[in-house]
Amino acid sequence: MSTLWTRDFGLYFVARSVALLGDATLPVAVALAVRGAGYGDSGVGLVLAAWMAPFAALLLFGGVFADRFTARRMMIGADLVRVGTQSVVAVALLTGRPSLWLLLVMSALAGSAAAMFQPGVASLVPRVATDVQRANATLRVADAGAQLVGPALAATLTAAFGAGMAYALNAGTFAVSAACLLALRLDPVPLVARGASMIRDLREGWHEFRSRTWMWSVILIWAVYGVLLFGPIYPLGSGLVTERLDQQAYGFTMSAMGAGTIVGGLVAMRYRPARPLAAGAVALFGFAMIPLSYAAHAPLSLLLGGHAVGGAAWAFWSVMWATSIQTQVPPAALNRVSAYEVAGSVGTVPIGQALAGPAAALLGAETVLGVGAAVGLAGCLVLLAVPGIRGLRRAPETARCVPV
Numbered sequence: 001m002s003t004l005w006t007r008d009f010g011l012y013f014v015a016r017s018v019a020l021l022g023d024a025t026l027p028v029a030v031a032l033a034v035r036g037a038g039y040g041d042s043g044v045g046l047v048l049a050a051w052m053a054p055f056a057a058l059l060l061f062g063g064v065f066a067d068r069f070t071a072r073r074m075m076i077g078a079d080l081v082r083v084g085t086q087s088v089v090a091v092a093l094l095t096g097r098p099s100l101w102l103l104l105v106m107s108a109l110a111g112s113a114a115a116m117f118q119p120g121v122a123s124l125v126p127r128v129a130t131d132v133q134r135a136n137a138t139l140r141v142a143d144a145g146a147q148l149v150g151p152a153l154a155a156t157l158t159a160a161f162g163a164g165m166a167y168a169l170n171a172g173t174f175a176v177s178a179a180c181l182l183a184l185r186l187d188p189v190p191l192v193a194r195g196a197s198m199i200r201d202l203r204e205g206w207h208e209f210r211s212r213t214w215m216w217s218v219i220l221i222w223a224v225y226g227v228l229l230f231g232p233i234y235p236l237g238s239g240l241v242t243e244r245l246d247q248q249a250y251g252f253t254m255s256a257m258g259a260g261t262i263v264g265g266l267v268a269m270r271y272r273p274a275r276p277l278a279a280g281a282v283a284l285f286g287f288a289m290i291p292l293s294y295a296a297h298a299p300l301s302l303l304l305g306g307h308a309v310g311g312a313a314w315a316f317w318s319v320m321w322a323t324s325i326q327t328q329v330p331p332a333a334l335n336r337v338s339a340y341e342v343a344g345s346v347g348t349v350p351i352g353q354a355l356a357g358p359a360a361a362l363l364g365a366e367t368v369l370g371v372g373a374a375v376g377l378a379g380c381l382v383l384l385a386v387p388g389i390r391g392l393r394r395a396p397e398t399a400r401c402v403p404v
Contacts, residue, residue, distance in 0.1 A: 004135060008128040008184050015180035016121075017142040019079070022173030024150020025157075025166055030107075032155070033089070033163035037097050050104045051111035056347065058115035063339025064201040071120025071335055072181055078117035079178035085110045086171035093164030122338035126326045127186060133276075133323045137268035140315050144261035147254075205336025208329065213388035214277060215337075218321070219344035221379045226345075229291065229372040229379075231352015236365040237294040241303065249300055256304040257290070260311025267312070268319035278390045280320030281383035286313030288376040295370040327395035 027048075034043045066074045085106040092098035129135035157165045210216055241250040264283075273279035286309040293306035329337045359368045383389050 004129060004131050004138065006128070008186065009135060011180040011183050012124060012128045013138065013142065015177040016139055017146065018173045018180075019177040020143050020146040021150050021153075022170040024146040025154035026170055028151045028154035029158065029163055029166035029170065032158045033093055033167065034103060036158075036163055037093075037100075037103075039100050039103075043100055043103075046100070047103050047107045050107040051114075052350065053111065054108050055111040055115045055118075056343065058112055059118060059343045060202060060205075060336075060339045061198070062116040063119035063205060063336035064198055065116060066120045066123070066335035066339075067201065067332070071123045072184065072186070074116050075120045075124070076178045076181050078113040079174040079181070081113040082110050082174040083171050083178070085113070086167050086174065090164045090167035090171060093167060094162060118342055119335045119339040122322065122326055123331065123334040125322070126331075128184065132326050133272060133319060134269050136319045136322045136326075137265045140268065140319055141262050141265035144258050144265060144311070144315065147261070148258040201336065205333055205340060208333040208337050209340040212328070213386070214392045215325070215341065216344075217386045217389055218277075218383065219341065221382055222345050223348045224375065225379055226348030227352040227355065228375045229352075231349050231354075232356035232359065232368050232372055233291050233294075235353060235356045236360055236369055237291065240294050240297070240365055240369075244297060245300060249303070252300070253303050253307045257307040257311035260308035260313075261315040262311075263308070264312035264315025265319065268316050272394065273320075274394055275390065275392060276320040276324055276394055277392045278384060280317040281380050281389065283313045283316040283320075284383070285377060285380045286310055287317075288373045288380075289313075291369040291376065292373040295366045295373060297366070324392060324395075328392070 030047055031044050034040075034047050037043070039046075062074065089098065089103065089106050092102060125135050125139070126132050153169070154166045157169060238250050241253060271279075288310075289306035290310035293303050298306065325338065325341060326334070356368065
């Protein structure tokens with residue numbers, strides 16, 4: 001078995017783990033800060049939308065810039081921008097009541113920086129680790145741990161010192177991430193020719209993306225999932241659980257899902273299927289347990305069990321998917337292809353979130369979530385029915401020359 005914990009992977013692991021912890025604190029920090037400043041639910045929605053809109057709009061360009069200027073430079077620059085934006089908000093909150101426009105502008109800048117950061121995540125993993133699957137599984141476990149700890153940490157800091165301290169923590173995590181990425185010892189590699197047009201770069205990335213049936217087929221399924229499964233699951237599920245049980249019960253279910261995610265990541269460290277996406281699709285059947293447990297008004301014990309199974313299923317699929325992309329796509333196009341993949345994966349989720357309320361009012365939340373569970377199971381069958389997905393073989397995981 002290859003050695004995972006090299007100096008470079010250790011630095012990258014710290015960078016991502018700390019940044020993921022900061023990301024996990026942010027939704028709670030935003031909600032508490034904006035409401036505390038007196039801007040209510042509509043203000044929270046505006047600030048969150050101000051982050052998401054530039055992220056979605058600029059993500060593809062982030063992939064192009066990562067290939068032109070190296071992923072590591074773009075990621076360090078994005079981290080430094082977010083150190084600035086979160087520090088500005090932290091100071092404003094600690095010294096008074098910030099204006100809504102300031103919160104909106106800083107959120108938009110942070111979302112733009114995130115769009116420049118995200119495409120490089122995929123290309124750095126095979127650069128710092130020869131065992132790509134173990135690396136992805138380890139990072140998935142770290143992500144799960146951050147999701148368990150982050151929201152509670154943000155709430156605790158806000159209760160004790162004010163929301164400004166949660167933003168200050170967020171700024172500090174990006175500073176640590178930038179320092180660790182800067183400390184990586186990586187050989188220089190050729191860049192995309194500076195004379196090439198950005199449109200040409202986008203077209204080349206699109207060609208690489210659409211030339212792989214297994215990739216665009218998964219994204220098409222995810223587009224349907226976004227509207228019918230991923231979008232409604234949390235707005236409607238949280239309402240059903242809190243109304244029927246209480247807020248604490250919903251918190252327990254989220255913790256159970258986080259615990260399951262850790263288990264799924266640990267399994268993915270050890271199990272190396274010859275056909276990773278086929279194995280991931282089989283595991284993904286378990287994710288339907290989450291919306292199904294909501295729709296069936298399951299007792300708390302079954303809710304916890306369903307979320308644990310769903311979290312494990314999602315984590316295992318995520319590792320198989322990330323590893324396949326990072327080992328099957330040519331290094332020179334990986335940043336751009338990753339940008340298309342991420343954009344396609346999350347693009348329809350806001351539609352599902354927006355339609356969840358009206359659909360529940362018309363059909364009932366239980367019906368909408370039951371349909372989501374059925375769609376989740378059907379999607380797994382489609383994944384296994386597509387030859388390009390079912391038959392994709394594991395690629396050799398060797399050191400690769402990836403632009404960083």
